[in-house]
Amino acid sequence: MDWNRYRFRTLWSLPAAPTAVYAVLERPEDYPRWWPQVRTVTLLDDRTGVFTIRSVLPYAMNVTARETRRDPVAGVLEIAMSGDLDGWARWTLSADGSGTLARYEQVVSVNKPLLRVLAVPGRPVFRLNHRLMMRAGRRGLVRYLEAV
Template sequence: MDWTHYRFRSLWTLPVPPAAVYAVLERPEEYPRWWRQVRDVTRLDDTTGVVRIRSLLPYDLTFTAREVRRDPEAGVLEAVLSGDVDGWARWTVTAAASGSLARYDQVVDVNKPLLSRLAVPGRPFFLANHWLMMRAGRRGLLAHLQAV
């Protein structure tokens, strides 16, 4: 098993139309306004930006995200990631009985030296840290959508 390889999936049910959710998710430079663990996003051009995140554990991850798919009709946003993590991430927003389902999939290899050295003993903590970050993201997005 490669202890620095991670596959994540988060499902967020949101009581708002899919188009409203997609409209917020397609603007990553605004994520820090509603998702406190996304510390900053710096746009480099129309499809690329540098992202810095930090959740409960005392470390930042910084990576470049380059958009490879933006499909509003399918509700898909996908990016390739490189830096402290290498891999990809994808949002898929669809209609659900209660409004929307925002599905987040991510497959990455962690390159940050400290996290690589702590890969085996730290893995349960890293997984919990990611779960907490995603839970906070859903809460922040919902509050943002309800305020708009």
């Protein structure tokens, strides 16, 4: 087993139509407005940006994200990541009654040296840290959607 490789899957039930959710998620430069753990996003061009992310644990991750798929009809946004994390992440949105079911999938390998050293004992804590970040992201997105 590669202790530095992670696969995450999170489902968010959101009280807004898929088109409204998609319109927010396709604008990564606005993520820091509603997702507290996304500290900064610096766009490099119309398909690439650098994200600084920090959750509960006292370390930040710097990731360059490059859009690999943008399909509003299918409700899919996908990126390739490099930097402190290498891999990919994908949002897939579908109608769920009057709202949206947002599926977030991520497969990454950790490159940050300290996290690699702590891979075995830290793995459960790193997974919890990710869950807490995703929970806060959902709460922030719900508030943001209600405000717009």
